[in-house]
Amino acid sequence: MTTSFSSVPVIDVGHLASEASEQELATLSKRLHDVFATTGFAYLTNAPLSYNHEQVLDMSRAFFALPEEEKMKLAKRSFRRDHKNTYRGYFPTQPELANDNLKEGFEIGPSQPIHTQPTSSSKFNLAETNVWPDATSFPMRSALENLYSELQALASKLLSLLAISLDKPSDYFAPYLDDSLSTLRLLHYPANASTASGSGSSGPEVKLSCTPHTDSGILTLLHQDSSGGLEVRNAQGEWVSAPYIPGSLVVNIGDLMAKVSGGRFVATMHRVRAPGLSASASAIGQLNGQLNGQAASLGRVSVPFFFEPGENCLVRSVDGDEGFVVYGEHVRAKMKTWVEFQDEEDR
Numbered sequence: 601m602t603t604s605f606s607s608v609p610v611i612d613v614g615h616l617a618s619e620a621s622e623q624e625l626a627t628l629s630k631r632l633h634d635v636f637a638t639t640g641f642a643y644l645t646n647a648p649l650s651y652n653h654e655q656v657l658d659m660s661r662a663f664f665a666l667p668e669e670e671k672m673k674l675a676k677r678s679f680r681r682d683h684k685n686t687y688r689g690y691f692p693t694q695p696e697l698a699n700d701n702l703k704e705g706f707e708i709g710p711s712q713p714i715h716t717q718p719t720s721s722s723k724f725n726l727a728e729t730n731v732w733p734d735a736t737s738f739p740m741r742s743a744l745e746n747l748y749s750e751l752q753a754l755a756s757k758l759l760s761l762l763a764i765s766l767d768k769p770s771d772y773f774a775p776y777l778d779d780s781l782s783t784l785r786l787l788h789y790p791a792n793a794s795t796a797s798g799s800g801s802s803g804p805e806v807k808l809s810c811t812p813h814t815d816s817g818i819l820t821l822l823h824q825d826s827s828g829g830l831e832v833r834n835a836q837g838e839w840v841s842a843p844y845i846p847g848s849l850v851v852n853i854g855d856l857m858a859k860v861s862g863g864r865f866v867a868t869m870h871r872v873r874a875p876g877l878s879a880s881a882s883a884i885g886q887l888n889g890q891l892n893g894q895a896a897s898l899g900r901v902s903v904p905f906f907f908e909p910g911e912n913c914l915v916r917s918v919d920g921d922e923g924f925v926v927y928g929e930h931v932r933a934k935m936k937t938w939v940e941f942q943d944e945e946d947r
């Protein structure tokens with residue numbers, strides 16, 4: 601159960617980078633457990649990544665500054681019938697479907713080939729290879745592949761500590777790493793001229809760019825820009841804002857991890873307010889020289905990384921008292937509710 605928290609706690613994970621003592625790791629494990637059992641969300645500081653926050657966001661800004669036709673060359677099959685990619689690649693904004701979910705995104709999976717075959721047939725191939733823009737217009741492919749590996753390693757270290765906190769061996773989640781289908785997602789919420797910025801954290805007039813949801817998987821690690829807008833719901837149903845804290849990542853629990861923990865950890869509802877024009881100005885202010893005027897319409901950018909197990913991973917509670925879920929079946933059922941996977945046949 602979430603509690604009536606009024607802010608999102610900060611956890612220093614600097615010990616993950618160094619040779620920490622058993623005692624230091626045990627303390628960190630307990631802290632993660634307590635936070636995930638109450639808020640389900642935290643800021644992580646001193647995370648062991650070789651890219652700084654602005655470098656990560658700049659990769660997202662550079663992608664969305666590409667001409668629309670370049671991005672549409674990478675569009676998933678739902679948006680371009682003649683394309684082969686169904687799960688990885690670009691999705692454009694879809695104002696006609698939901699104007700409270702106005703975002704475009706680019707999704708990247710593992711760069712190593714996946715060996716497991718799906719147990720059920722589906723129009724989505726979760727294991728397909730990535731698609732990339734032309735290297736001259738977007739030279740960030742290898743940096744994004746590295747970032748993906750580093751986030752996967754960070755998620756796996758966090759999972760070891762969570763396993764210990766659930767009285768399991770530290771390698772309890774090793775089967776979740778086999779042919780893991782984690783997703784690194786670049787996101788852009790365009791600026792909205794009709795959005796009043798700086799208003800309170802609740803109320804019926806709120807304009808959203810991402811509707812309230814829980815994440816479907818295991819763990820999410822999020823880089824967000826400083827334009828604000830992320831809000832997390834507490835037990836009273838109040839929306840608590842989770843603005844960017846310099847140098848931090850946000851981490852949160854997904855539905856499957858809540859299940860694995862036997863309900864000890866909570867997958868907390870969250871949403872993103874639509875960025876106003878002031879967010880656009882701040883995004884432009886942060887752009888580096890090479891992007892200059894091209895990205896003048898940028899609103900909010902963020903880069904969530906969703907740690908996901910392999911297609912056939914059996915996800916079950918540590919208590920062993922509930923049925924199991926096959927990851928691939930779970931995610932395919934969830935996709936039916938996500939705007940970026942709807943196509944004409946679904947409407």
Ligand SMILES: O=C(O)CCC(=O)C(=O)O
Pocket residue numbers: 787810815822824830870872901902903904
């Ligand atoms: O953009 C953000 O800050 C949050 C995105 C999010 O919640 C998601 O993609 O699941």
Ligand SMILES: [Fe+2]
Pocket residue numbers: 813814815870
């Ligand atoms: Fe989310």
